Amino acid sequence: MKFRKIGVLLGGLSSEREVSLRTGEAVLNALRERGHDAIPIYVDHDVDVALRQEQIDVAFIALHGRWGEDGCIQGLLELQGIPYTGSDVMASALAMHKGKAKELFRLHNLPTPAYYTLTLDDLQDLPGVHGDFGFPCVVKPIREGSSVGVTICGSFEELAPAVEKAFAFDDEVLVERFIAGKEVSVAVLGDRALGAVEIAPREGFYDYQNKYTRGATDYFVPPRLSPERYRGVLAQALRAHVALGCSGATRVDMMVSDSGNEYVLEVNTVPGLTPTSLLPKIADAAGISFGELCEAMLSGAGLTSRRGRGERRVVQRSFVGEDRREPAPPAH
Ligand SMILES: Nc1ncnc2c1ncn2[C@@H]1O[C@H](COP(=O)(O)OP(=O)(O)O)[C@@H](O)[C@H]1O
Ligand SMILES: [Mg+2]
Numbered sequence: 001m002k003f004r005k006i007g008v009l010l011g012g013l014s015s016e017r018e019v020s021l022r023t024g025e026a027v028l029n030a031l032r033e034r035g036h037d038a039i040p041i042y043v044d045h046d047v048d049v050a051l052r053q054e055q056i057d058v059a060f061i062a063l064h065g066r067w068g069e070d071g072c073i074q075g076l077l078e079l080q081g082i083p084y085t086g087s088d089v090m091a092s093a094l095a096m097h098k099g100k101a102k103e104l105f106r107l108h109n110l111p112t113p114a115y116y117t118l119t120l121d122d123l124q125d126l127p128g129v130h131g132d133f134g135f136p137c138v139v140k141p142i143r144e145g146s147s148v149g150v151t152i153c154g155s156f157e158e159l160a161p162a163v164e165k166a167f168a169f170d171d172e173v174l175v176e177r178f179i180a181g182k183e184v185s186v187a188v189l190g191d192r193a194l195g196a197v198e199i200a201p202r203e204g205f206y207d208y209q210n211k212y213t214r215g216a217t218d219y220f221v222p223p224r225l226s227p228e229r230y231r232g233v234l235a236q237a238l239r240a241h242v243a244l245g246c247s248g249a250t251r252v253d254m255m256v257s258d259s260g261n262e263y264v265l266e267v268n269t270v271p272g273l274t275p276t277s278l279l280p281k282i283a284d285a286a287g288i289s290f291g292e293l294c295e296a297m298l299s300g301a302g303l304t305s306r307r308g309r310g311e312r313r314v315v316q317r318s319f320v321g322e323d324r325r326e327p328a329p330p331a332h
Pocket of ligand 1: 113138140144145146147148150176177178179180183205206207253255265266
């Protein structure tokens with residue numbers, strides 16, 4: 001492995017902080033077990049200082065949600081010349097914004113559920129804006145994860161409270177057609193779809209509770225789909241990853257409707273990475289251990305960043321050289 005000191009960035013400022021801590025600790029343990037020099041970097045407002053002090057050679061981004069998965073931390077790492085895992089600034093920002101991501105899916109002819117978006121002004125006339133969109137529908141904050149702020153609405157009476165809840169997390173909200181069927185999540189690594197998992201919550205939908213409570217959801221690897229449909233799902237997921245310009249590992253959330261149509265919901269650019277998370281589950285079934293997965297993600301780091309740390313060193317050396325060339329003091 002080409003990197004010496006690895007900084008695992010975890011914690012962060014988003015509503016998914018707890019999940020990020022679990023992801024980061026799992027990654028840190030796996031890398032250390034495999035003999036790497038890896039340190040944790042707990043992310044808060046002073047992360048720029050921590051990054052400069054620790055002098056890491058590569059950042060393993062284990063941050064979920066806003067500021068960690070949306071291009072912000074990626075931009076800071078670019079500025080500091082530190083290579084990092086996963087997608088670049090633009091792909092991260094596009095994937096995090098469910099509205100922009102869906103515009104791109106449509107542009108690339110990828111099926112995604114019908115939708116509209118709301119800003120606070122629209123609250124004046126919610127019935128007028130919703131019009132004949134119908135029910136059931138799904139209401140989501142436009143830039144969240146872990147199902148935070150997501151509600152499935154069966155009637156107009158449920159719509160206003162759901163929209164209000166979503167606005168508590170963001171100033172733009174997505175209202176999407178509900179797709180009845182199987183939920184499937186696909187793991188993509190580099191330019192390959194590794195496989196998929198079918199997600200079957202015992203009750204309700206795959207909300208925060210069902211995501212993180214042991215035994216609340218059944219998982220099937222591979223999904224209970226016909227071979228043709230399974231191949232189709234993998235191909236669509238890879239296309240979604242490419243449409244947003246993603247790199248490294250992503251997890252593409254999809255619905256396969258009862259009538260047999262596939263829909264892309266979203267692409268996660270920093271998927272959960274505990275040994276029991278979905279991406280590692282799928283990788284494991286494809287013969288890739290958790291440690292190997294973390295190493296594979298690291299080996300892609302820097303491929304997307306414009307300036308690797310190596311380049312920064314060159315710049316720094318030239319400054320040192322210039323200092324040495326200071327004019328000699330005048331002779332007396
Ligand atoms: N259009 C939809 N039809 C049916 N279920 C949906 C739809 N959109 C979201 N869901 C459910 O809500 C969950 C969270 O939605 P998702 O778009 O993946 O956002 P998040 O970023 O919070 O994971 C999904 O895993 C799925 O269970
Ligand atoms: Mg999701």
